[in-house]
Structure formats: structure tokens, C-alpha cells
Amino acid sequence: MAEQQGQAAPDAMMTRIGQAVMLHHAGDREEARGRFLSLWGEIGEGGDALHRCTLAHYMADTQDDPADELAWDLRALSAAEELTDGRVTEPHQSLAVRAFYPSLHLNLAADYAKLGRSETARTHLRRARGAVGVLADDRYGDGVRAAIGRLELRLQDTGTSAEAAGPDRFGGPGGETLGPPRQRP
Numbered sequence: 674m675a676e677q678q679g680q681a682a683p684d685a686m687m688t689r690i691g692q693a694v695m696l697h698h699a700g701d702r703e704e705a706r707g708r709f710l711s712l713w714g715e716i717g718e719g720g721d722a723l724h725r726c727t728l729a730h731y732m733a734d735t736q737d738d739p740a741d742e743l744a745w746d747l748r749a750l751s752a753a754e755e756l757t758d759g760r761v762t763e764p765h766q767s768l769a770v771r772a773f774y775p776s777l778h779l780n781l782a783a784d785y786a787k788l789g790r791s792e793t794a795r796t797h798l799r800r801a802r803g804a805v806g807v808l809a810d811d812r813y814g815d816g817v818r819a820a821i822g823r824l825e826l827r828l829q830d831t832g833t834s835a836e837a838a839g840p841d842r843f844g845g846p847g848g849e850t851l852g853p854p855r856q857r858p
Contacts, residue, residue, distance in 0.1 A: 686716070686724050694731050706735035726752035726773065733780060743784040750777045774804040775817050782824055795828055 689712055697705035709732040716724045726749050733745035756770045778801035785794035801821050808814030 686712070686721070687727065690724070690728050690731065697731065697735055702735050706732070709735060722752045722755035725749075726756065730777070730780070733784075739784060739787040743781070743788065746777065746780045746784055750781065753777055771804065771807045775801045775808055775821070777801075778804065779817060779821055779824065783820075786824065786828060791828060794824075798824055798828065 690709075693705045693708035693712065696708065709728055712724075712728055713732070716728065718725075729745045729749035729752060733742045733749065736742040736745060753770065753773045756773075778797045782794045782797035782801060785791070785797060798821065801817075802825075805814070805818055805821065808817055
């Protein structure tokens, strides 16, 4: 029985993260951000790496300030680097740690592009492109690959800084989001 409870706890946290994600996708960004912050308080900086990675990955989307978005995406990457394939496949049999990296690096590239740091954006974009081989040929994988391609094109254009491009170009109000589709937990 104790073993079953130990296995249910991680799933319960992932379910709670998923509920906050649904709030965000339904348009309740403030409520989702509040729930993410509350869950982050429960998980803590030293908590389960899968929980931290997942929560930080989605929390980034609720940020108004690109620097805050970057900070959360960096937390997600840091937590992913602590994961092992065994921990990821434990509750989610179809996942592997390396499958997280294309999306994580793409999000960082988009963050750096928004902040006008084109060279750092290109570095993360190369890492994202180099990691896409692990993605399936499905809607999610296709979405990540397409988002990489869009951001590559934008960074090749002249005036690639966020200031030169204007707020709409790099995912500002009314603009297209450059990051990948976030896969539901």
C-alpha cells in the first residue's frame, strides 16, 4: 500500500499541474499563474525534477515580462538536466528525457529573441534543431519542427532584435508565439 501511495503522489502533482495548464489554455492566465506559483511553493527548488521541469515549462507561458519568461524556461532546462529516463518513463511510458530538449531549447531561443539577444537565440535554436531527431512524426513533433523553422527564418532576417522587429514580431501582444506547442502533461 505504501508503495502505491508513493507512486500516486507524482501522478497527483502532474494532475494538478495539468489542471493549471487547462486553466491557462482556457484563457484564465492569472489564475493559472497563481496556481503554478502555489504548486512551485509545494515542490520547491529541490523537489522532484520532473515536476519542476513541467511546471516551469508551463509557468513561462504565463509571464508578462520576457525576462521572467526566460527565467522560468531556464529553470525548466535545469530541471530537465537532472532527470533520468527512468524517472520520466516511470509515470509516462512514452517519454524520454531527450525528447524534452527540442522544445526547451526552442523556448529559450524564442525568449532570447524577444530580449534582442540574437546570437544566444541562434545558439539555442541550433541545439533545438540538433535534438529534433528524437521527436515522433506526429502533431507535436511537427509543431516543434515548424516553430524551429519559423524562428530560424526570423533570425535570418535583417534587424533580428526585438527592438528592431517590434513587439508583434516576437510574440508580443497580438503577435504570433514563436515557441512550440506545449505538450500536455
